[in-house]
Amino acid sequence: MSEETRDRGDGDGGSGDRPSLADQRGVESVYQPAEDSDLLARTARERVEAGDTVLDVGTGSGYVAATLADAGAQAVGVDVSPLACRETADNGIPVVRGDLVESFRADAFDLVAFNPPYLPTPPEQEWDDWMEHALSGGDDGRRLVDPFLETVERVLAPSGEVLMLVSSLTDPDAVRAFASEHGLASEQLASEKHPYEALVVLRFYRD
């Protein structure tokens, strides 16, 4: 999608009392590391050991995966966007184009990290391009959070864990309640206040 089209979409949706997603997050085609990726990467880095096999879901530019590879982990990224996959591969990180954890084997990972699209977004503000896909969490912000939590347990090694970044805008308590219904216990590992939201890293593990 062209910049012109994006600008028009942005203008049409500009009646809300929050800044548009574009204004908040920039208008690249691949989501570039920001405060959220950084908080997730720092938190995950403290938990991996050299030799761990880790998966970065929705890897974007590959930033979280690269951080964990730097810590000695065997890190792999997965993204649905062909542009994100290209950028991650060009950054030297093994990457698979795929849908969440569907293309990975059972018990494969010691740690799965996910910085999902989490911004609640009314349908009229969605633009149908890869950047929008990287940002928009749908009506409740959980468009991909819920399917991820329904399927991630299969790929966790016996003592594996999931670290997921969510925003206060995504209702972390509701996310944790949903995970609990699917056999995943949780705790909050980190939290940072930012304009418009607080960023939270949740840890999920088998109950």
Add this chain to the structure above:
Amino acid sequence: MKEDLMEIICCPLDKHDLDLEVTERDDGEILSGQLTCTECSETFPIEDGIPNLLPPDMRDEAPA
């Protein structure tokens, strides 16, 4: 992709193993080829070094 990726990937549809067929290789990197499910025979392309393991119905889907 590197060949050791085969140890962690599977068919996204039925989770069975994949067979690797390499068309082009450069150093240790597989640049193009095809992955075929040993169970359902669905094929998945490797293009420009990246395996595309999206289910077939998502391959051509527009974003969002």
